[in-house]
Amino acid sequence: MDDMIQIDNLTKVYRAFKGAKEVRALDQISFAASRGEFIGIMGPSGSGKTTLLNILSGVDTSTSGEVIIEGQSIARLKKDKLALFRRQRIGYIFQDFNLLDSLTLKENIALPLILDHVAPQQINSRVDELMQFFGIADIAGKYPYHVSGGQKQRTAAARALVTEPAVVFADEPTGNLDSKSASDIMDMLTEMNERKNSTILMVTHDAFAASYCKRIIFIKDGQISVQIQRAGDRKAFFDKILEILSVMRGDAQ
Ligand SMILES: Nc1ncnc2c1ncn2[C@@H]1O[C@H](COP(=O)(O)OP(=O)(O)OP(=O)(O)O)[C@@H](O)[C@H]1O
């Protein structure tokens, strides 16, 4: 199988710090994602979801284990190669947006293309198209601290997708959104997945957003607890996800 992402025995231990105990956030996680898969990652708060995405995307390093993306071991890349790889091959929608306050929304979205010296005309048309799609074209010149959480979320999504990355990591991309905005984002991710064959890993608490995925990996205490594959339509998958979430919640009590 054409594995896009391969994760072997990934472990992350946050060391004890100033009276806080050591935390084993990821505990020997292994799975693979083939090219074009759309995977949801669900699990309780603190189960290690953001930690997992941060290591997969090279934002953080693991304690042990390996991550291979497109045949390339992430941990073995030198700093500048890693930066280039991240910018050109990976799109990351962060849980807390990570927009630059000194840039307008439009400049934030354009940034990865500017860094790659894409021609200005091309940058303009691509960024304008995405801003139209996400309904933020009329606030293109505003700064992040002047817009709402939902508008920041849409901007962060547009920035992650502007390079048409091979792999998209999304951490709660619908977290702050009303249902119309949430389905817009999910439609866009679905389109990237189907049209560009982008591989997508999305962390979400939301069963509605998760129902767009083709497979869901549930994690608990840094380990995979169960995985499900979508077989039929989205509604049936949505019901199945709700069922598993309620069982997991029951377990926790
Ligand atoms: N930088 C850090 N230093 C120490 N511990 C951390 C750090 N980041 C996360 N942790 C701990 O690691 C565990 C996993 O955190 P993580 O952020 O991956 O959870 P999560 O599943 O994304 O949660 P949420 O759903 O609330 O976003 C938690 O116990 C958290 O407190």
Ligand SMILES: [Mg+2]
């Ligand atoms: Mg998180």
